[in-house]
Amino acid sequence: MSAPSFFRRAADFEIVSLGPSDCADASILHGMGFSRPWSDGEFQALMVQETVFGFAARRPAAGKGSLPGGFVLARLVAGEAEILTITVHPKYRETGIGWRLMLAALRHLRAEGAQTLFLEVDEENRAALALYKKFGFAQVARRAAYYKHEGTANSAALVMRLDLG
Numbered sequence: 001m002s003a004p005s006f007f008r009r010a011a012d013f014e015i016v017s018l019g020p021s022d023c024a025d026a027s028i029l030h031g032m033g034f035s036r037p038w039s040d041g042e043f044q045a046l047m048v049q050e051t052v053f054g055f056a057a058r059r060p061a062a063g064k065g066s067l068p069g070g071f072v073l074a075r076l077v078a079g080e081a082e083i084l085t086i087t088v089h090p091k092y093r094e095t096g097i098g099w100r101l102m103l104a105a106l107r108h109l110r111a112e113g114a115q116t117l118f119l120e121v122d123e124e125n126r127a128a129l130a131l132y133k134k135f136g137f138a139q140v141a142r143r144a145a146y147y148k149h150e151g152t153a154n155s156a157a158l159v160m161r162l163d164l165g
């Protein structure tokens with residue numbers, strides 16, 4: 001596992017915990033990365049769960065109302081964790097934010113004693129697959145025609161696992 005190229009790093013972002021007050025921003029950002037965005041309410045419902053945690057990339061000097069650079073949301077239950085979602089603002093993609101968000105989640109999970117981390121990804125999602133493979137995730141299952149796309153063929157979901165122990 002090697003860090004993304006140094007010269008592209010979005011160094012002015014810091015990685016901070018994601019809190020309930022971030023749900024509206026998370027919903028807007030989610031809509032920029034996914035065809036079926038999760039609502040503010042859906043994020044609220046997740047964030048109140050004790051097993052759910054997340055991190056956001058924020059500019060310390062950013063004014064109120066400015067969106068974070070990205071965020072990751074995950075769940076840990078009895079040693080088994082799952083990435084619920086991760087997205088980076090289109091403007092800041094490929095600058096190392098996704099990597100730093102995943103790293104923060106992994107550090108937190110290891111500190112909490114998690115043994116395994118799962119996630120689900122569209123097999124057509126080249127960027128996400130490359131990111132996960134860089135962390136050492138391996139495919140453990142494939143769900144054919146899982147993601148529905150308007151006007152194009154459905155695509156499969158890959159279930160990937162990373163052992164943390």
Ligand SMILES: CC(C)(COP(=O)(O)OP(=O)(O)OC[C@H]1O[C@@H](n2cnc3c(N)ncnc32)[C@H](O)[C@@H]1OP(=O)(O)O)[C@@H](O)C(=O)NCCC(=O)NCCS
Binds near residue numbers: 034096127130
């Ligand atoms: C997937 C996503 C989170 C990656 O975030 P990012 O901040 O752009 O990724 P990083 O800049 O940290 O890149 C880390 C590594 O991921 C891979 N990667 C990222 N974007 C890539 C791209 N467009 N093509 C190929 N590889 C890519 C590379 O291996 C990269 O390492 P490198 O820079 O050393 O080559 C981002 O593209 C995104 O928000 N996509 C929309 C939402 C989404 O698909 N989420 C995942 C759902 S499962």
